[in-house]
Amino acid sequence: MPFTPFHFGPALLFGVPLRRRLDFVTFLVANVIVDVRTTFVFFGILSGRLHGPLHTYLGATLLAGVLAGGVLICARLVPSVMDRIRSRPDSVGAVLLASVTGTWIHVTLDSVLYLDIQPFAPLSTNPLYGTISTGAIYAGCVFALGLGGVASLLMLRNWLSATN
Template sequence: MPFTPFHFGPALLFGVPLRRRLDFVTFLIANVIVDSRATLVFFDVLSGRIHGPLHTYLGATLLAGVLAGGVIVCARWRPAVMDRISSRPGSVGAVLLASVTGTWLHVTLDSILYTDIQPFAPLSINPLYGTTSMLSIYAGCVFALGLGVVASLPTLHNWLNETN
């Protein structure tokens, strides 16, 4: 997507109800970290296609492993911080699930929109491209953001009360 924040909509919509099964903060990060390389290409720090290897399921899975490892190390290194921001601090399974599903959700959404993405690389195919319109994806992401914000209000309220 041209604006990575669009990915926060589906992340919130799916992440809030699944927060007991996956680490919510990791899931949010996983949904946007896939665009880290694309951002560097966009700003001419790196060269190549905007949607490169991280926009494949294989690349996203490897990135998910790196993200999960980083979160798990942070949870061990700074448990007090992770206890405050994480829905499942220290749960390796919840962090792995959040990392993989978040990165894969990103790849899936972008695969529908862009011709240069090859989600099943090394195969040069993208059967997801054009399965729905760009407007539908963007509108769906904005709608998901609204629903996700509404769904997260009780959780946010409880979290704020716990920190005071």
């Protein structure tokens, strides 16, 4: 997507109700971290194809492993910081599930939109491209952001009322 924040819609929509099964903050980060390299290419810091190896399921899985490792290391080394962002992972499985599903959702959404993505690399085809219209994807992400935002506010309200 041309603007990574569109990915927050599906992340919130799925992340809030699944927060007991996956680490919520890790899931949010996983949904947008795939575009790190894309951003560097876009601004000319790196060269190459805009959607490169992280926009494949293999690359996204490897990135998910790095993200999960980073989250778990941070949870052990700086628990006070993790407490501040309300991300003390319950389990390794919750972090891994959040990392993999978040990065894969990103690859799937972008694969539908962009022909230059090769989600099943080393295969050079993109069978997902064009299966859903661009307008429908964007509208769905905006709708998901609205629903996910409401769900997030309700989650925050419940959390605040439970701590008082």
